[in-house]
Amino acid sequence: MEKKTHIDCEEYLAIDVFKGFCNVKKTTVMADEEGCDDFTQVKKCRFCKHYNETEEHLGTCMNEAVTYPDLLAKTCDSFNWLDR
Amino acid sequence: MPDNKMNDDVDECGLFFQYGERKSKDVKGREIEKKPSQRVQKIRDLYFKTSSSVSMEFPHWYTRRWMELEGDIPIIRRAEAIKSAFKHLTPAIFPGELLVMGKTHYLRGSYPMPWLSGSYFMSKEDDMYKEALEAGKLSADEVTKWGAGGGNVTESVGNILSVAGKFGLRKEELPILIRTAKAWKNRSVEDIGSRYEKMVPEYKEKESIMRSVICMFDSGYTLPQGREVINYYYPLKYGIDGIIDYCKDKIGEVAGKPDMDRLYFYQAVVIGIEGIKSWILNHAKEARRLAEKEHDEKQRKEYAEIAEIMEWISSKPPRTFRDALQICWTFHTAVLNEDCISGMSPGRLGAILYPWWKNDMDNGTLTKESTMELLECMRMKFTELDCFASMGVVGGVLSGNTFNNLCIGGLDKNGQSSANELEMLILESAMTCATPQPTLSILYDEKLPEDILMKSVECTKTGTGYPAWINNQTAMEFIMNNYQDEGMTLEEARSWSIGGCLESSAGTWLPIDLDGKEYWIPGGAGTATSVGVHFIGVPKSLELVLYDGMDPRTGERVFPSHGYKLDTYEEVWEAFQKYFRETVKVLCLCNNIQHDAWRKITPPVINSFLKPDCLTNGKDIGQMGSRYNTTFNVETCGGVNLVNSLASLKKNVYEEKLFTLAELKNAIDNNFGYKHADEVGSYSLTEQKKSPEAKKWARIHKLCLNAPKYGNDDPYVDDIFEKWESWFCDMCHDYTSLYDKPLYACQISVSTHGPMGAVTLASADGRLSGTTFADASMSAYPGTDRNGPYALFNSATCWDHSKSQNTQLNMKIHPSAVEGREGARKLLELIRAYMRRGGFHVQFNIVDSRMLKDAQANPDKFRGLMVRVAGFTQYWVELGKPIQDEIIARTEYEKTG
Numbered sequence: 001m002e003k004k005t006h007i008d009c010e011e012y013l014a015i016d017v018f019k020g021f022c023n024v025k026k027t028t029v030m031a032d033e034e035g036c037d038d039f040t041q042v043k044k045c046r047f048c049k050h051y052n053e054t055e056e057h058l059g060t061c062m063n064e065a066v067t068y069p070d071l072l073a074k075t076c077d078s079f080n081w082l083d084r
Numbered sequence: 085m086p087d088n089k090m091n092d093d094v095d096e097c098g099l100f101f102q103y104g105e106r107k108s109k110d111v112k113g114r115e116i117e118k119k120p121s122q123r124v125q126k127i128r129d130l131y132f133k134t135s136s137s138v139s140m141e142f143p144h145w146y147t148r149r150w151m152e153l154e155g156d157i158p159i160i161r162r163a164e165a166i167k168s169a170f171k172h173l174t175p176a177i178f179p180g181e182l183l184v185m186g187k188t189h190y191l192r193g194s195y196p197m198p199w200l201s202g203s204y205f206m207s208k209e210d211d212m213y214k215e216a217l218e219a220g221k222l223s224a225d226e227v228t229k230w231g232a233g234g235g236n237v238t239e240s241v242g243n244i245l246s247v248a249g250k251f252g253l254r255k256e257e258l259p260i261l262i263r264t265a266k267a268w269k270n271r272s273v274e275d276i277g278s279r280y281e282k283m284v285p286e287y288k289e290k291e292s293i294m295r296s297v298i299c300m301f302d303s304g305y306t307l308p309q310g311r312e313v314i315n316y317y318y319p320l321k322y323g324i325d326g327i328i329d330y331c332k333d334k335i336g337e338v339a340g341k342p343d344m345d346r347l348y349f350y351q352a353v354v355i356g357i358e359g360i361k362s363w364i365l366n367h368a369k370e371a372r373r374l375a376e377k378e379h380d381e382k383q384r385k386e387y388a389e390i391a392e393i394m395e396w397i398s399s400k401p402p403r404t405f406r407d408a409l410q411i412c413w414t415f416h417t418a419v420l421n422e423d424c425i426s427g428m429s430p431g432r433l434g435a436i437l438y439p440w441w442k443n444d445m446d447n448g449t450l451t452k453e454s455t456m457e458l459l460e461c462m463r464m465k466f467t468e469l470d471c472f473a474s475m476g477v478v479g480g481v482l483s484g485n486t487f488n489n490l491c492i493g494g495l496d497k498n499g500q501s502s503a504n505e506l507e508m509l510i511l512e513s514a515m516t517c518a519t520p521q522p523t524l525s526i527l528y529d530e531k532l533p534e535d536i537l538m539k540s541v542e543c544t545k546t547g548t549g550y551p552a553w554i555n556n557q558t559a560m561e562f563i564m565n566n567y568q569d570e571g572m573t574l575e576e577a578r579s580w581s582i583g584g585c586l587e588s589s590a591g592t593w594l595p596i597d598l599d600g601k602e603y604w605i606p607g608g609a610g611t612a613t614s615v616g617v618h619f620i621g622v623p624k625s626l627e628l629v630l631y632d633g634m635d636p637r638t639g640e641r642v643f644p645s646h647g648y649k650l651d652t653y654e655e656v657w658e659a660f661q662k663y664f665r666e667t668v669k670v671l672c673l674c675n676n677i678q679h680d681a682w683r684k685i686t687p688p689v690i691n692s693f694l695k696p697d698c699l700t701n702g703k704d705i706g707q708m709g710s711r712y713n714t715t716f717n718v719e720t721c722g723g724v725n726l727v728n729s730l731a732s733l734k735k736n737v738y739e740e741k742l743f744t745l746a747e748l749k750n751a752i753d754n755n756f757g758y759k760h761a762d763e764v765g766s767y768s769l770t771e772q773k774k775s776p777e778a779k780k781w782a783r784i785h786k787l788c789l790n791a792p793k794y795g796n797d798d799p800y801v802d803d804i805f806e807k808w809e810s811w812f813c814d815m816c817h818d819y820t821s822l823y824d825k826p827l828y829a830c831q832i833s834v835s836t837h838g839p840m841g842a843v844t845l846a847s848a849d850g851r852l853s854g855t856t857f858a859d860a861s862m863s864a865y866p867g868t869d870r871n872g873p874y875a876l877f878n879s880a881t882c883w884d885h886s887k888s889q890n891t892q893l894n895m896k897i898h899p900s901a902v903e904g905r906e907g908a909r910k911l912l913e914l915i916r917a918y919m920r921r922g923g924f925h926v927q928f929n930i931v932d933s934r935m936l937k938d939a940q941a942n943p944d945k946f947r948g949l950m951v952r953v954a955g956f957t958q959y960w961v962e963l964g965k966p967i968q969d970e971i972i973a974r975t976e977y978e979k980t981g
Contacts, residue, residue, distance in 0.1 A: 068260040
């Protein structure tokens with residue numbers, strides 16, 4: 001089961017590459033630490049049907065353009081959740 | 085001049101100097117210290133704990149869209165890539181913010197632009213890196229020292245990599261960074277520019293100049309735009325939809341007609357501004373989302389208010405002061421996202437926003453308190469800006485600063501004082517929320533009322549280093565002369581303002597009608613001045629004269645022999661002129677090619693439609709759409725060390741024959757018997773250490789140190805200074821930019837006096853090898869100005885400052901010297917004295933040097949401490965040691981009389 005870290009949560013607001021703000025708990029949390037029960041997965045290429053991994057941390061979108069798994073997709077019109 | 089007591093028995097080179105008796109035994113803090121609102125205190129505390137962070141969103145989406153449009157019209161392809169990048173940026177709204185949006189979703193976010201240049205952040209093993217090293221493009225990176233404190237990520241730790249010496253990147257984003265950079269290999273402005281600059285006959289000479297760091301960095305792909313004044317007029321007057329409609333009408337007018345580039349330009353503007361519209365609406369959507377989830381009623385209301393404002397400004401002109409401020413901030417950030425830019429100045433924001441401010445104050449929807457909170461929020465947004473560029477550029481030149489210069493004072497369109505109440509609040513908010521950005525400058529004019537001058541003195545006394553004091557009349561004279569061939573008038577010259585730290589930039593007045601009243605607001609109308617020939621270390625040029633074209637540091641031949649025997653002082657001066665001219669010529673030709681590659685590959689779209697008269701001409705900035713295009717310049721560094729060295733050569737070698745040139749070179753080779761600065765770990769003259777052979781060179785070194793020094797009203801050396809300035813300012817006009825406009829002189833140092841000193845051996849003025857040059861251009865070399873401030877002013881103004889885009893004078897005054905109301909009056913009189921002699925610029929560090937020493941030893945205790953370096957104020961803990969040492973070493977004035 002994929003680890004649920006803050007950086008993959010919808011309620012995580014990144015402050016910098018190390019840490020961010022949890023909009024539920026209203027506290028600063030470390031990006032790579034485990035999330036809590038209120039964890040809601042954020043839209044990222046890694047969680048999208050159109051994403052195919054080609055090598056570590058790199059893949060394609062719709063088998064065409066290069067992209068990367070950790071790219072946030074909150075503003076991507078073609079995002080489509082993977083079947084969970 | 086008093087004998088410079090060289091302590092033969094002491095092994096340091098004692099040059100620290102105080103002018104006047106130090107009154108207080110204990111370390112004296114700063115007299116004035118104010119606090120921001122509670123809201124902004126929280127935001128600033130968060131900023132202090134934030135690291136500079138790289139996001140790959142913008143470069144990823146830009147590159148993806150660009151590659152899809154292979155073969156399309158370049159400016160359309162560019163606009164589509166910009167649109168895609170803005171449209172996909174993840175919106176971020178931080179709790180407590182009133183103004184929203186930033187370059188990325190990080191608080192202190194930035195990103196590489198591999199379409200401009202990619203070699204400097206590639207790993208050392210990579211061939212892109214090796215090629216850049218060979219071409220001398222990374223030499224400045226190698227001699228730059230970063231401050232390890234504050235937000236700088238100078239080392240990789242855990243899951244975070246340190247990139248370009250300062251920025252943190254998440255490890256999982258390294259593959260896309262490398263893949264994106266490689267996608268641009270042989271397509272970037274750097275690579276294409278490099279390919280064609282090799283066609284300049286003297287190109288090989290240019291590479292050696294760069295490898296020896298006689299020049300700090302290339303121009304076309306490093307910071308191709310910036311050190312200019314932005315113009316917010318069109319979004320404020322017409323709103324986004326108004327601009328789109330205007331362009332669509334123009335498309336109908338020009339389609340199919342000659343001068344077809346206008347069609348593609350107008351279409352590119354429509355595409356680009358649609359991207360910004362989506363970016364704004366995404367923030368409105370995010371604010372709505374947050375409002376729906378928010379339990380705290382006050383914060384919920386604030387999110388809802390943000391959403392409403394963002395929805396409004398996504399299409400329409402502002403209704404209120406807050407709308408107008410948000411529009412200015414949005415377009416400021418949009419321009420910074422379009423290109424690698426340092427020094428995009430807001431200009432005279434107090435005059436620009438006054439119509440909306442006055443309206444809201446009169447109808448009671450705004451108060452002074454709510455204005456102050458908005459202005460403090462604005463200060464934090466500007467301070468959160470980071471500029472991602474190479475170590476040599478961001479570290480060696482900029483010290484991590486972004487140079488957003490807000491100007492107050494000056495004259496209005498009719499030649500009357502332009503000062504207003506909003507500017508008084510801008511000054512007050514710069515004291516309550518003391519942060520490096522925006523830095524402030526007051527355009528001093530005899531017509532300004534006393535209250536804004538005294539308020540500016542009060543702000544100066546907080547020790548933040550701003551406002552800088554600028555001579556409005558001297559600057560207007562430069563603007564009139566420099567742009568006369570482009571139709572500059574006196575009325576238009578009054579709208580000038582400062583780009584970047586200190587670059588006088590041309591402006592224009594444009595009309596705003598609000599509730600039946602007409603206002604004329606100033607804004608930038610000149611293109612970038614961060615372009616042309618960057619920082620030439622003139623003491624290094626003189627070194628090459630003594631070594632007949634060889635660089636003694638690298639052992640490489642840079643120039644052919646100059647052909648002089650150097651039997652007379654006049655021959656030294658002629659040989660210097662010869663080598664300096666050759667340096668300017670070859671750098672100008674190569675940089676022109678790089679800029680031509682820039683305007684062909686990455687033409688500016690956003691900055692173009694903001695800048696008069698691009699929209700009316702239908703031309704982008706790269707096609708000379710701006711009203712004023714005579715903006716390329718030649719920058720120098722270390723001018724005072726050059727002049728002091730020439731004075732020492734003239735007196736010691738050629739007139740009094742106290743030692744020969746060969747003996748001097750021998751002493752220089754042996755660093756006058758001192759250990760090297762790197763070995764000692766100190767870069768100012770106050771803490772250098774003698775080596776065991778020091779006695780052998782003590783006599784020559786003492787004679788060099790005691791030779792006449794600039795800054796003491798001594799005609800012997802000031803005559804040399806006047807000759808250097810007059811010659812340099814005139815010779816720049818002999819070289820032309822790619823727009824076929826003459827270059828002009830630009831005399832600031834930023835932080836280049838650190839790395840450029842690092843590559844220069846000891847010099848004839850007694851400076852030691854690897855130590856920092858004098859800062860700025862009118863500042864005395866630390867510790868050598870010993871006859872008081874008025875003597876320094878006389879030396880500085882022995883020539884006409886209006887012949888140069890700028891001059892720069894930094895002074896360090898002990899807080900006790902300007903204490904209380906009487907002290908404030910004395911400081912104002914001091915400033916007036918310099919302005920009335922024609923001095924262009926003066927700024928102050930009001931600080932006790934012992935506090936700086938303590939801060940150097942205990943940085944954690946001083947996270948918020950700021951100092952004035954050159955044209956910028958920076959956090960002490962983020963400065964490299966060479967610059968810290970130099971500031972500590974500057975002469976400390978205990979009295980101003």
